[in-house]
Amino acid sequence: xxxxxxxxxxxxxxxxxxxxxxxxxxxxxxxxxxxxxxxxxxxxxxxxxxxxxxxxxxxxxxxxxxxxxxxxxxxxxxxxxxxxxxxxxxxxxxxxxxxxxxxxxxxxxxxxxxxxxxxxxxxxxxxxxxxxxxxxxxxxxx
Numbered sequence: 209x210x211x212x213x214x215x216x217x218x219x220x221x222x223x224x225x226x227x228x229x230x231x232x233x234x235x236x237x238x239x240x241x242x243x244x245x246x247x248x249x250x251x252x253x254x255x256x257x258x259x260x261x262x263x264x265x266x267x268x269x270x271x272x273x274x275x276x277x278x279x280x281x282x283x284x285x286x287x288x289x290x291x292x293x294x295x296x297x298x299x300x301x302x303x304x305x306x307x308x309x310x311x312x313x314x315x316x317x318x319x320x321x322x323x324x325x326x327x328x329x330x331x332x333x334x335x336x337x338x339x340x341x342x343x344x345x346x347x348x349x350x
Contacts, residue, residue: 213300214303217300217301217302217303218235218298218299218300218301219231219297219298219299219301220232220233220234220235220269220296220297220298220299221296221297221299221311222269222294222295222296222297222338223294223295224285224288224292224293224294224318224338225288225292225293229281230277231271232269232270232271233270233271233272233335234268234269234270234271235267235268235269235270235296235298236267236268236270237265237266237267237268238264238265238266238267238296238314238342238345239264239265240262240263240264240265240345241262241263241264241265242259242260242261242262242263243260243261243263244257244260245257245258245259245260246258264314264316264342264343264344264345265342266316266319266339266340266341266342267296267314267316267339267340267342268337268338268339268340269296269337269338269340270335270336270337270338271335271336271337272333272334272335273323273324273333273334273335273336278336282321282323282336285318285321285338286321288318289318289319289320289321290317290318290319291317291318292317292318293315293316293317293318294315294316294317294318294338294340295313295314295315296313296314296315296340297311297312297313298311298312298313298314299311309348310347310348311347312345312346312347312348313344313345313346313347314340314342314344314345315342315343315344315345316340316341316342316343316344317340317341317343318338318339318340319338319339319340319341320337320338320339321336321337321338322336322337322338322339323336324336
């Protein structure tokens, strides 16, 4: 029997260089893809797909900006751009919050840290994000 899942029924946890940064509100990206390679043989024969290397899209995580929790992280994270190791775990939960499976985990290098936008006339929640260049993926197996 199918078990439809909502976007809000997942926990997204992040660690950078072994430091647990806690839960994040959103995760985007992380598509499991591959390069596309086609070969065109002579004689006007149909193209042949020869496959390609597997790739993982960059992952971006975002959460609301808590001045006490997140402000002290900005310089620490900024210093790790380009080399800091990041782990992003996505754990499925049911509508009651009970864990319903093993997490999928992306690993890679910290690429970008985006401090919150500011606007003297704005009243929206301040949010910040990080982008990770992924080189690893693990998940539950069938």
